[in-house]
Amino acid sequence: MAGLSLSLLVVVGLATWVLLREEPYVAPRPDPGAEVVRPAAAARSLQLFARAVESSDPEIAADAAPEGDQRAADLLRTLVGNADALRVRDFSLRYLDESGAADGDTWSAAVDATWRFAGYDETSARAEVEVRFAGPDAGIVGVGGVEGVSPVWLAGPVTVRRTSDVLVVAAGRGAAVGTAAAGYLDRGRAALPVVARVLPAWRGPLVLEVPATPDALDRALDAEPGDYAGVAAVTSSPDATQAPGAPVHVFLNQAEFERLRPLGAQVVVSHEAAHVATDATGSQAMPQWLVEGFADYVSLRDVRLPLSRTAAQVIAQVREDGPPAALPGAAEFDASTGHAGAAYESAWLACRVLAQRRGEAALVGLYDAVRTGSTLADALADGFGWTEQELVRAWQARLTDLAA
Template sequence: MTHRVLSPVLAGALLVAALLAGGCSGDEYVAPPPVERSDVADPAVAAATVAALQDDLDDPSAAGELGADGPAADLLTAIARNVAAMGLTDVTLAYVTETGTTAGDDAWDGLVAVTWRVAGFDRASARAEVPVSFADGGRTIAAIGADAKRLPLWLTGPVVVRRVPGALVVVAGEATDIELLARRTRRAVAATRPLLGRGDGLVVEVPADSQQLHRALGADRGAYDAIAAVTAPVDGSTAPRSPVHVFINRSVYDGLDPVAAQVVMTHEAVHAVTGAALVRGAPLWLVEGFADYVALRDVALPVARTAAQVIRQVRRDGLPDALPADSDFDPGASHLGTLYEAAWQVAVTLAEHGGEDALVAFYRDVLDGTALDAALRRHFAWSEAELTAAWRSRLAALAGVPE
């Protein structure tokens, strides 16, 4: 659920399990290494092979025939089936360049530019450059994605797809629990509707394991090991219309109890359908607190349990002096549970003062670029200092300590 400063990623942390069971800058330019040229590379042949694969994506058997061996044929067949099952459109494949030699006398590695869009959900196409290993002088494909830092899930192998009202669920690998994931996704979409209306459609991608998750996100290995779910642009782009999906980290999510798992899914659905992952400048206590407000709105648990961590901290360390800072929301931090509960209580404070409609309007205004102070005045007749004082009073009451 956290959002790193200057990073278009919102991630669901393990703090939800705790509160319910009681979870180099992209702007820097780095010169690419020199390309290792191959004497056997034939760009024209490779480009023709890639074009043939694009043409054959509506025919899995024909796509498989472009594979250099059995595993490669299976992969290309699966990719073509994924395109149909996910309803991908605007799919293009274009050979870009060679990147070096690979196994075999007539084989080499290259880059292929790929675009795709989930019809009915994504407002624009995603884009990625994907490593491809060519064989047989470029006439066949031996592998896709070797050593790629970012690799879209639909290019990794077979996926299973379920459609529910307002959402699409895509599961890689063993998909024995896809019906459960689909039910949670459907409930998450339904939970957002009373406050948010329809919003954007929701796409949930479930990589088979942590390694596949990090590759789908283009993240360093281990960056999201403690995170249950991540809402992020599919291709890492920060453009306003970039496709944003929810990605599930099975290594954490599968260990959550049913209530916590549903809260995580609903929280991430709020991020996705409101476009929060592409917003810059909104304070994270609002982005994360509002998502938790929606996710916990209909959870029948006492606040002593759902806010247990922040209550303990207040009793131990006293009341916080200020609203949670953006710099505190780091996926690797050990105190995330307390932060999210604190942010949630800010949203609760606002809703109790001005009502849910005012909270939603305030949230949308800030996401649309309205200055925080102006939005607070407009919807609550409060300054940030007044909000902070009311929030501190609420925390003091919950913890049973003097202000």
Template sequence: MGLPGRWTVAVLAAAALVAGCAPHGDPAADGVRGTVEAHHRAALGGAPLASWTYRVLAVRRDGRRAAVDAELTYALDGYDAAPATTRRRLDLARRDGRWHVTGDRPAEGQPAQLWDQGPVRAVRGARSLVLGVGHPRALLGEVAAAADRAAPAVAAAWPGGPWRGTVVVLVPGSLGAMAALLGEEPAAYRGVAAVTTGRTGGGSADRVVVNPEAYRDLGDFGRTFVLAHETAHVATRAATTAATPLWLSEGLADRIAYRGTGRTAAEGAPELARSVRAGNTPAALPADADFSFGGDPAAVARAYGGAWLACELIADRWGGERLADFYRAAGRSGARRAFRDVLATTPEEFTRAWRDRLRQEFSSAPSR
């Protein structure tokens, strides 16, 4: 978006930028920090900032102009357990003996930030912060209300851990804008109501990013379900690593989102039910590739349904606390070892039990 009011940067501050840092305690340098922070407080629509820091990586000067590569680190007060970090490109021009920042945009290869897409409006819920571009406050309030319903349900299902019990939801103006925030092509998220960003293993600022075009087609149940599912990913992030199979992370998120809804297996997994009733019981637990965005929607739906029922099986047979223990162990050392150490079984034995469970839920076909 445009830069309202232009930022005025003192000569001393520009020299400090060239040097790679601006020393704390210098009134001019501190004034620049305050100017930049004040601008972005406005750009973020009043969202509460705990910190906002630029670290200069490189400076290229050409006479009265300069380009600065910088790392931006910021955290939302009361919501982020760890800061978000991205790289930015700032353009400066020297006029009237002073430097002025004339542009601030994502560095090459970096995704857009929400404030790059227009003025940000912030709505705070009891357990949520919703930041949107191009939407009326009433719509953002509805998203906050759905997130507020989801967060306590997730907290009850996943107690403990570093999660703060709150969630930040971004609502960009369109599917294309959503994809830009994620650094992907729009086709990858068509029909996907929301996704969660953040690094596995925690240590990052998680965001639930809503696809407004798919989200608005959902009813009240669907909206609350989607936000509960994505909030579950935020809650479990610290226990989720590259070793966690997607059937476990997606299945647990669905189990948490379905809790207390009264949905039956057939209602929650209709595509899988049709497949099993037709005699096509899956031979193995869903592979990571089965959850790919942009894939065959029916196949993706079967993968999610199978993952959900795998987690339900663990909870029914071993208990909900043991399911949480299994999840954490899988993140530390992989699912195969977690099956042995936590559930005293093997992946093969569990898969046979899961296939039997699917047939019992969806058909009268005999076990084989």
């Protein structure tokens, strides 16, 4: 009862102060952001835009922009054009919640998005994307931002090149982008027979996505800034989930990829195509050396270069420090260490050691066995009559011979 009386005194005292003070009481102003954010109107704009994509109607998309905002209307028309060129299907947008503070009459929200590229994706990608809204009608002014995934085809204009088995989505428009996209298409088409020589059951398709900048690559993959600095390409699901069954695309980092010589560029695309063929993004429990070494085995199988060039970095490392004590793990493949090249080469050589012992079919069998749940120890014993320690010793001996 004492607590209740005190509460009543506080309430009575507050009421008396309000009544007796000279200045009139003014209620606190609501948060300005609360006045700007209009979830119901935003949901209607999203539905309108999704209908525009489904019907390939750019004028419906323009109606999803804020009234009088020509720039936003043009952007949404462009995105519908992207979707039409890419044959986007199963497209949906569902409002989730406001994200971040309002800036004037502009605000952002997290939106659940699904899409697939017909003829290339068997399943739909599903990601949380950031959509920006503005005005009293909560029209759409942009897609993609700091939070969530920023799909390349929803970030701005793209150039599309295709064959029946390879699709290229390159950010930007114009002659230079068109020429580059044609080159990426050629690389993708050349990668298909390279992979098929080792994995004859795979014939594609292959999707190559090319964001405009390294920062755009990070946003497309929902990565921290700089995560893919120094990496020429990465294989990932376009919704960044890496979930089993999700679509798998190859993303090129233009800043690094364009620095490669023609042969190196082709090896990179073939390597990533091998990841697509084996659904490597859904095999996260596999040893990293086997995933990367096998992809390099596929991409380098018919490259006619001496080992002094294709294994130059690991040979130099062994000459300086001796052979590694163990096969490379995930940390060694981190590009930021400056030694990732040697890790890839050493993993490739481990796969070559296996192929030389029992043949290429045995190597493919081991990869498939581990990918589908077998332990490496069991797969080595069954297919090669080796323990893991015996593999490491044979691999170390091969490295030592090359460095001699």
